[in-house]
Amino acid sequence: MENVPRLDRLIQRLESAEGLDDxxxxxxxLRDQLGVDHLVYHWVSSNGEQYGCxxxxxxxxxxxxxxxxxxxxxxxxxxxxxxxxxxxxxxxxSSKAARQLLQDAIxxxxxxxxxxxxxxxPNGQFAxxxxxxxxxxxxxxxxxxxxxxxxxxxxxxxxQKALELEPGRKPEQAQALSPREIEAMTLxxxxxxRAQAADTLSISExxxxxYVESARFKLGALNTTHAVAKALSRGVxxx
Amino acid sequence: MENVPRLDRLIQRLESAEGLDDxxxxxxxLRDQLGVDHLVYHWVSSNGEQYGCxxxxxxxxxxxxxxxxxxxxxxxxxxxxxxxxxxxxxxxxSSKAARQLLQDAIxxxxxxxxxxxxxxxPNGQFAxxxxxxxxxxxxxxxxxxxxxxxxxxxxxxxxQKALELEPGRKPEQAQALSPREIEAMTLxxxxxxRAQAADTLSISExxxxxYVESARFKLGALNTTHAVAKALSRGVxxx
DNA sequence: CGCCCCCTCGCAGTTTCTGGGGAGTGAGAT
DNA sequence: ATCTCACTCCCCAGAAACTGCGAGGGGGCG
Numbered sequence: 001m002e003n004v005p006r007l008d009r010l011i012q013r014l015e016s017a018e019g020l021d022d023x024x025x026x027x028x029x030l031r032d033q034l035g036v037d038h039l040v041y042h043w044v045s046s047n048g049e050q051y052g053c054x055x056x057x058x059x060x061x062x063x064x065x066x067x068x069x070x071x072x073x074x075x076x077x078x079x080x081x082x083x084x085x086x087x088x089x090x091x092x093x094s095s096k097a098a099r100q101l102l103q104d105a106i107x108x109x110x111x112x113x114x115x116x117x118x119x120x121x122p123n124g125q126f127a128x129x130x131x132x133x134x135x136x137x138x139x140x141x142x143x144x145x146x147x148x149x150x151x152x153x154x155x156x157x158x159x160q161k162a163l164e165l166e167p168g169r170k171p172e173q174a175q176a177l178s179p180r181e182i183e184a185m186t187l188x189x190x191x192x193x194r195a196q197a198a199d200t201l202s203i204s205e206x207x208x209x210x211y212v213e214s215a216r217f218k219l220g221a222l223n224t225t226h227a228v229a230k231a232l233s234r235g236v237x238x239x
Numbered sequence: 240m241e242n243v244p245r246l247d248r249l250i251q252r253l254e255s256a257e258g259l260d261d262x263x264x265x266x267x268x269l270r271d272q273l274g275v276d277h278l279v280y281h282w283v284s285s286n287g288e289q290y291g292c293x294x295x296x297x298x299x300x301x302x303x304x305x306x307x308x309x310x311x312x313x314x315x316x317x318x319x320x321x322x323x324x325x326x327x328x329x330x331x332x333s334s335k336a337a338r339q340l341l342q343d344a345i346x347x348x349x350x351x352x353x354x355x356x357x358x359x360x361p362n363g364q365f366a367x368x369x370x371x372x373x374x375x376x377x378x379x380x381x382x383x384x385x386x387x388x389x390x391x392x393x394x395x396x397x398x399q400k401a402l403e404l405e406p407g408r409k410p411e412q413a414q415a416l417s418p419r420e421i422e423a424m425t426l427x428x429x430x431x432x433r434a435q436a437a438d439t440l441s442i443s444e445x446x447x448x449x450y451v452e453s454a455r456f457k458l459g460a461l462n463t464t465h466a467v468a469k470a471l472s473r474g475v476x477x478x
Numbered sequence: 479c480g481c482c483c484c485c486t487c488g489c490a491g492t493t494t495c496t497g498g499g500g501a502g503t504g505a506g507a508t
Numbered sequence: 509a510t511c512t513c514a515c516t517c518c519c520c521a522g523a524a525a526c527t528g529c530g531a532g533g534g535g536g537c538g
Contacts, residue, residue, distance in 0.1 A: 011388070044477060070477065072418075080474035083360040084399050095415070120359035121322040149250070149392055156391055160323050178514055179310070191465035193494075207516055213496080214514090223524095224495075225464045226430030229478055232471050235319075238363040239472050335506085417484060433525070446486050448525085453484090462494095463525075 007150050014157045020165055023158065024053045030154070031055050034147075036133040037111045041158050043127035043166075044070075051166060054130075060108035067104075072097040079118035079128055085148060088114035089137070113140040117155040121163055124233040129155035177215050177236055184211040186237045189228045246389050253396045259404055262397070263292040269393070270294050273386075275372040276350045280397050282366040282405075283315060290405065293369075299347035306343075311336040318357035318367055324387060327353035328376070352379040356394040360402055362472050368394035414457045416475055423450040425476045428467045 010030060017023055023041070031039040042052025052061075063069075070076060074091040093099055106112060111132040119127045129151070133140065144151075177185065180201075187197035198208035212224060219236075221227035231237045249269060256262055262280070270278040281291025291300075302308075309315060313330040332338055345351060350371040358366045368390070372379065383390075416424065419440075426436035437447035451463055458475075460466035470476045 076477060077474050080477065081361045083364075083402050097418070122320050124363075125322075152395055153388055153392060163322050180515065188464055189468040191461035191468075193462065195494085203515085204517060206518065209495085210516085211514095216496095222430035223432065225427055225467050228464050228468050229428040229430075229471055232363070232468055233478050235359075235363045235365065238365075239468055419485070432523095442485085443487055445488065449486080452526090 007153070010154065011157050014154070014161050017161050017165070020051070020053065020162075023161060023165070027053055027158075028055060034131070036131050037109070038130075038132040040130045040132075041127065041155075041162065042130075043125065043159075043162060044076075051162070057109055060105070060110065063104070063108065067101075069101050069104075073101060074098045075114065075116050075128070075130070079116050080126065082118060085115060085117040085144075085152065087140070087144060088116065088132075111135070113137075115140075115144045115151075117152060119155050119159045121159060122235070124235045125163070127159050127162070129158060177218060177231070178211075181211045181215040181218075182237055184208050185215050185228060185231050186239065188212065188224060189232060189237055189239045246392070249393065250396050253393070253400050256400050256404070259290075259292065259401075262400060262404070266292055266397075267294060273370070275370050276348070277369075277371040279369045279371075280366065280394075280401065281369075282364065282401060283309070290401070296348055299344070299349065302343070302347065306340075308340050308343075312340060313337045314353065314355050314367070314369070318355050319365065321357060324354060324356040324383075324391065326379070326383060327355065327371075350374070352376075354379075354383045354390075356391060358394050358398040360398060361474070364402065366398050366401065368397060416454050416457060416470070417450075420450045420454040420457075421476055423447050424454050424467060424470050425478065427451065427463060428471060428476055428478045 010026070013026055014023075017026065027039050027041060031037075038055045040052065040054025040056055042054065072095070074093055074095075075088060078086055078091040093102060111134040113135050114130060114132040116128050116130040119129060121127070131144075131151070133143075135143070183201060184197060187200055188194070192200065194208055194212070195205050198205040201208065212227070215221075215231070216224065216227040219227050219230045219234075221230050228237075232239065249265070252265055253262075256265065266278050266280060270276075277294045279291065279293030279295055281293065311334070313332055313334075314327060317325055317330040332341060350373040352374050353369060353371040355367050355369040358368060360366070370383075370390070372382075374382070422440060423436060426439055427433070431439065433447055433451070434444050437444040440447065451466070454470070455461075455463065455466040458466050458469045458473075460469050467476075471478065
């Protein structure tokens with residue numbers, strides 16, 4: 001495993017990428033240059049669709065999806081709650097499902113070591129930039145320490161380009177909620193009933209209802225719970 | 240204006256900061272070293288609370304808050320929709336309130352040029368790392384281009400430390416949900432009614448109800464919407 | 479072998495939410 | 509100066525969710 005080579009040139013390549021294919025080529029080259037087993041960038045969008053590119057076997061990717069590993073993966077859950085890159089060893093693998101996932105992953109060629117960088121974009125976008133490799137704890141620690149900053153930057157530029165190139169993200173640009181709508185949704189998100197929320201805002205329950213309906217419409221949600229979930233995952237409201 | 244000096248040492252200083260005061264000192268030193276007029280880190284939250292440190296006059300900060308500029312500031316709104324750092328010139332200053340804000344800002348010593356880096360953390364955290372200065376368009380463009388990568392990194396480490404030090408962050412690790420409970424909550428979060436969700440899982444509606452109640456209890460939530468919101472913001476479920 | 483948790487199912491009554499109407503004011507934008 | 513949009517209020521009826529009662533089988537762990 002070597003240090004990130006020619007950071008400047010790599011970032012320039014990323015910036016000049018014109019299609020998702022270019023990102024796939026870039027990630028493979030970077031994998032080779034770093035000398036790690038796998039390098040993956042993947043993005044979970046709020047509507048469930050996800051785009052990713054990387055060097056995992058297709059078989060493993062499909063298996064991961066089919067088995068619903070997304071829901072039990074400590075890497076996902078851990079990164080979702082963290083800001084800084086995280087070594088897989090520091091995550092919580094105590095649950096049975098998690099250990100099973102890890103064994104399965106190793107069996108499919110994912111290394112015993114991993115390092116994942118969480119990245120967040122507008123509208124609740126969340127992506128991971130992950131390295132995996134077979135190495136000793138010491139070597140891996142050394143490697144990740146040496147390259148952390150460059151990897152953070154690469155992940156950033158990678159995500160920037162993915163955001164640019166990702167099709168179908170404009171329609172998802174929902175209308176902004178009005179201040180009152182945001183207040184109403186926020187109160188519902190922290191457990192208030194409509195009556196309580198209306199009382200808190202000193203308006204009639206009917207008025208509050210109008211806000212919630214309006215917000216539901218703007219967010220394209222099917223019901224109040226859905227609307228709160230969408231508002232949260234897009235960062236429209238914060239609890 | 241000079242290039243970012245001694246990036247390594249600066250990041251080390253940030254990493255070893257033990258209090259918010261250290262961050263204030265760090266930001267002032269960095270400002271002096273960069274030779275820009277102002278450098279500000281602030282954490283924007285929609286409910287109004289915010290923490291920040293920087294070199295703006297206290298008078299200006301207070302005025303900004305009192306006037307409710309937060310709601311009309313194109314810097315906030317623009318960065319909220321973007322991932323990459325943005326030059327203030329590229330934002331939309333067409334609205335009357337925005338131009339008024341800009342004039343007011345310049346009058347209070349904020350430079351005519353600005354550059355803001357959006358940063359996002361877990362649970363919808365959103366912060367800005369902003370430079371402002373008096374300079375010509377050409378000089379400013381040159382400066383920001385030369386320092387972009389280093390500034391992104393600094394902003395990242397700054398935010399990491401701010402997240403660590405932020406007092407109001409309670410771990411509050413709740414009980415884990417069972418697989419079935421996670422499935423149930425996830426379906427509700429994507430807009431399914433209880434009946435639909437039960438149908439999807441091929442169980443009776445009542446059984447599904449038991450899961451939801453159980454999850455609500457484990458999450459310490461007051462109702463289903465609250466439970467979904469808590470599960471989402473804790474990363475227990477991913478939509 | 480109990481104990482605890484996970485999974486599964488039923489009934490009934492009460493409360494809340496949803497969706498369909500209509501209506502008036504004020505601020506900001508064209 | 510009109511016009512849009514946010515904000516406020518009201519009624520009604522049906523659909524859905526919540527509350528509280530109870531019940532049994534299966535699996536892991538001390």
